[in-house]
Amino acid sequence: MNFVLPDDCDRPRSDPSEDELDGLHFAAVIGGRRLYFAAIPSQARFRVTMARAWEMQTEALGSVIRLDTDMPGLRVCAPMEVEWADKHAEKIISEAVSVWRSIIRDCEAWEGN
Template sequence: MEFTGLIAHAVIGDRHLNFDAVFSQHRLRVTFSGTEPTVLGSVVYLDSHEPGLRISEPLHVDWAVQRHEAIINEAKRIWSSAIRECDG
C-alpha cells in the first residue's frame, strides 16, 4: 500500500486501484488506473465491523465480486492508516 494524503494506491489481482477517502461518510471511493471505465465504486461503513463493497460500474461486477474480500481488506488497512494519520 502506498499512502499519500487522502489517496492510496494498491494492486489487487491484475489491476491498479486508487482509494480516495471520504471521511465524513466513512467510505473510500475506489477507481482504477489504466482500466476503463475507471470507476469501480466505494467501500462503505468503514467505521463499523461490517464494511461493504458497493459496485457502481456494471462492467466491473464480475471482477469485483471475485475479489471483494481483498478490496475490502485493503480498504480497511487504508482507512486505519488514514485515521491514525488524522489523529496524529
C-alpha cells in the first residue's frame, strides 16, 4: 500500500498526485471486489468506493465512520449494494481500522521526533 498522510499530520510528504490531494488513498480486495478507501482530512473516516474487475469505473459504496472510537461503523449509500456490504461489513471495517491505526502511529511517531 502507498500511504499519503492526511493534512492534519505535520510530517512532510512528497508531491502527491492530484488523486491524493484529499488525503490518504489505499485499496483492498474484499468479497471479490476492489475497494478504494480515501481519507477525509481532519475527519476520522474513510470514503469507500468500489470497482468490479470487469468495469472500468468506480462507484460510491459509502463511508467507514468513527475510526477514532471503539465503535467504527459502515454507512452504505448505494442501495443496490446494501446486502453485499452487510455481508462484508466486518472485513471492510476491520481493514479501515487497521489502516487508521497505522496512520495514527505514524503521525504520533513523527510528532515525537
